[in-house]
Amino acid sequence: MTDPTLSPIALLSSAIRRERERAGLSVTELAKRASVAKSTLSQLESGTGNPSLETLWALALALDVPVSRLISQPSQHVQVIRANEGAAAESEQANYAATLLAACPAGAPRDIYRVKVLPGEPRISRAHGPGTHEHVIICSGTARVGPVGRAVEVTVGDYVRYSADGPHEFEAVGGEVVAVMVIEQG
Structure with a gap:
């Protein structure tokens, strides 16, 4: 079992190494498959790196x-993640950050994130696996969200569901946006 007193980067380091070894991959092979520098992956596994959201998605x-x-x-009986806490990952685009709120157990195809987006360029995400959908509830602000070329504008209290197995975007319109996102894998 994972030590719950470890820092988020130590937990990340341990998880990357665990999953790489589970997959039977060397550091070199995983770096190649994920299109990340071997030195970046080595830093992450040693607990000294600070990965972007794009790097995490590429590794996953x-x-x-x-x-x-x-x-x-690590799972706890009662878990509280305060507004400025949690395993947050910022995008290479400085205006987008996602914090994992709840990872579903193995075999359950959903994860829940709190997303904070600042005005700027739209965050364009690569396609997730086949059949993946994203569910978004806007908590504050107004956003354009959805598949590239078919994104819709949503505001406080609105819910949107869209296919995420193709390129998709999230853009803050006019001000900061905070949303809850559920990624449902197909």
């Missing part, structure tokens, strides 16, 4: 696991 896809398996905290 290369390992064929949900990104939540890499960043989730």
Whole structure:
């Protein structure tokens, strides 16, 4: 069992190594499959790196696991994640960050995130696995969300569901947006 007193980066480091070894991959092979520098992966496994959201997604896809398996905290009987706490991952685009709120157990195809998006360029995400959908509830602000070319504008209290197995976008319109996102894998 994972030590719950470990820092988020130590938990991430342990999870990446665990999943890489489970998949029977060397550091070199995983780095190649994920299109990340071997030095970046080595830093992450040693607990000294600070990965972008894109790097985490690339590693998860290369390992064929949900990104939540890499960043989730150990399970507790009662879990509270305060507004500025949790395993947050910022995008290479400085205006987008996602915090894992609940990783579903193995075999359950859903993860829950709190997303904070600042005005700026739209966050374009690569396709997730076949049949993946994202569910978004806007808590504050107004956003354009959905498949590239078919995104819709949503505001406080609105819910949107869209296919995420193709490129999709999330853009803050006019001000900061906070949302809850559920990623449902197909």
